[in-house]
Amino acid sequence: MEHMLPAWLSNSLIYLGAAVIAVPLSRALGLGSIIGYLAAGIVIGPWGIGLVRQVEDILHFAEFGVVLMLFLVGLELDSRRLWNLRRPIFGWGGAQVAGCAAVLFAAGLLAGIDWRVSLVAALGLALSSTAIALQVMGERNLLPTSSGQAGFAILLFQDVAAIPILALLPLLGAEPPDATPDGGMLLQAAKIVGVIAAIVLGGRLALRPLLRWIARSRTPEIFTAAALLLVVAIAALMQAVGLSMALGAFLAGVLLAESEYRRELETDIEPFKGLLLGLFFIAVGMSIDFGVLLARPGTMALLVVGFVVLKAIVVWFLGRAMGLELQDRPVFTLLLAQGGEFAFVVFQAAAGASVFPPATASLLIGAVAVSMLLSPLLLVAIDKLVLARFAGQRRTLDELSEPQEAPVIIAGFGRYGQIVGRLVAAHGIPTTVLDHDADMVEAARAFGSKVFYGDATRLDLLRIAGAAATRVLVVAVDDRQQSLAIVDLAREHFPHLQLVVRARDVTHWNELRDRGVMQVERELFEASLRSGRTVLELLGEPPHAARKLAMRFRRANIELFEQMYPHHKDRSKLIAVVKQGRRQFEEQMAREREHAAARTRPGTTTPQDWDDDRRP
Structure with a gap:
């Protein structure tokens, strides 16, 4: 049935x-x-x-x-x-x-x-x-x-x-239509009100x-x-x-x-x-x-x-x-x-x-x-035919044309480059800042920042910016391909430059290390670390203990990255290294928690509890 x-x-x-x-x-x-x-x-x-x-x-x-x-x-x-x-x-x-x-x-x-x-x-x-x-x-x-x-x-x-x-x-x-008495219309209006x-x-x-x-x-x-x-x-x-x-x-x-x-x-x-x-x-x-x-x-x-x-x-x-x-x-x-x-x-x-x-x-x-x-x-047609044309007609400004002399060049003045620039400027060190977004340049100038319009992937523009005599080049652009292009250009034509580069993710970090760039900072790592430390404090962990744990985690993570790098092209080996590194770190922290619980009572602070690393 x-x-x-x-x-x-x-x-x-x-x-x-x-x-x-x-x-x-x-x-x-x-x-x-x-x-x-x-x-x-x-x-x-x-x-x-x-x-x-x-x-x-x-x-x-x-x-x-x-x-x-x-x-x-x-x-x-x-x-x-x-x-x-x-x-x-x-x-x-x-x-x-x-x-x-x-x-x-x-x-x-x-x-x-x-x-x-x-x-x-x-x-x-x-x-x-x-x-x-x-x-x-x-x-x-x-x-x-x-x-x-x-x-x-x-x-x-x-x-x-x-x-x-x-x-x-x-x-x-x-x-x-049937005639509706005035009373009926009033009743309907009263219902609505x-x-x-x-x-x-x-x-x-x-x-x-x-x-x-x-x-x-x-x-x-x-x-x-x-x-x-x-x-x-x-x-x-x-x-x-x-x-x-x-x-x-x-x-x-x-x-x-x-x-x-x-x-x-x-x-x-x-x-x-x-x-x-x-x-x-x-x-x-x-x-x-x-x-x-x-x-x-x-x-x-x-x-x-x-x-x-x-x-x-x-x-x-x-x-x-x-x-x-x-x-x-x-x-x-x-x-x-x-x-x-x-x-x-x-x-x-x-x-x-x-x-x-x-x-x-x-x-x-x-x-x-x-x-x-x-x-x-x-x-979809408007996106591809009309708005794409607006995007292609972005406003441009006059590019950097006068030679600059500053010990630091910053390529990219978005949310990342602005922090770097403000910190360096606060110590009285002059910088040459480049950005290829006209709106960003005008906005930065409105707040008093000296930013030049220009594309740092161009060799002639880097030369005008003073790359031949500059000591440090900060690559803070958010596009991965542009970042790598700037690094390749600098390594080939200005080998004396010390490069400090923003990495978007692990893949970008590995590509930069392949090019011999050692000063690489992942854009969200430090901020995420501070947020994790705040979470520990909100859960009742003493501030010094939360800070110590965050700094230990930071060092362990950087060490793990160094161990991962030789195997970043071998996925199976890379996964094995990551799992082993995480397990070792978690086991080590568990042993230290047990040792600390047996050695001190809760809330006791000794000078050696504070980590010497002053990074946030």
Whole structure:
């Protein structure tokens, strides 16, 4: 007898399997995770191999990923920051929606489309995908930037604007809506005000004590359940009065942004948000009606290209009016030019209200879905064709041209080179500093540092910098290949130079030793050692004992590196040396701890306890 899998189990296998295969493949091809989810949805959807057919139900469920995302975004914005954003939200957000809707409405009228259809289509297409935009801005760390803040403000206004758009649809229907008594309208308005007031007051007065009470139970899974319950309950309240679920979740996040449980809420909800957002993108891929696309390919292509281009023009000039940098505008424009998930709701509701027939709704929904599918691909194209050109057109300054005379040359004036330069300068020793990043040079000069613009991998520039007479060359650049190129140049043409070189990792350290460079410092080793010493002190170890242990570890580590170096090209031998060295050091420290415990009582300090090595 055959045993049939439950629908939820078979669907779970399909979704997870499609995501696990498609997303890593997409990222390996440099297309990003969103393309992978969308492609997976197309493959398993009705127009692919047909593993899943109930697309609409899945899309409604997957929209909860957007709700969780807005809740997490709200947790990053306290009420003061949100108040500071009020003008961008209502000013620039209103300008984007109104401008895009006006241009699209005019285009529809010029094309001879009925004004009702043109108006609803324009309003729906004016909205952008919050899910894709925030996902991309998060991956690129754009949210703290001016373009990210502007994009977020506009997207938030769009969530608010979706409410009056949906309320307008019954008035535009072919059949006049039932008259609603004034008392009914007042009751609906009172419900909306009451729900928002409940969320605000509850977030201020009730949620924190409730979360504190749950946290005292010391049951992590219950706190996770409470976090999900909070978001679900608020979303349900907003949905019950006809408001945006995502907007309610965002408002709740803002109210809890100053809570002591903010980080724990983020940690608990983040995995669910990621999975549901992935499911949302899969559902979008499944929702693309290729039947409409194949039946009217020319109309679909014209519709997609037309509304994306018109929106892009409006958004580009809006970004210019907002004062966004030229290199920030391409991504900003693309993320707001695509269609959005709320357009699905608007067009489905418009078909239900008889504003236009279901076939028109399918065409518009397909156009939005195709634009969302194309936007990550266009983003890859922008990265490779547009932003790469901006990177190639980096500002340059006049290179070092006058001969310099200083006992020290520092190549690279980033976070590493600056510390070296300041320490040497504090002892009255002049230095010649070179850096090939124009922005870094100007920033350093603004703080009073004398830095010359130039590429230290060029022999002529090193000669002008005085390498023939200089005693020490500090190679502090962060790029490994540039570092090795500078070292090779110095060893060949200026053999008298004493080289002090920054190493990024063990491989870089070995390559420098192969070139005979003995003064090599790993960039994070000393700072990590100090942090480890601090951890020991916080755990109750006396400061002198923590310092002694850190210094012993430092010497043992350097000795181990010297033992490893002859075998760095033989992996198996290298691993054996490392394991043996670590085991010997741990056994030696264990013996010394036992000996010290037997010799002295806790807290006793003698002069020999302090290490003679004064390195930090």
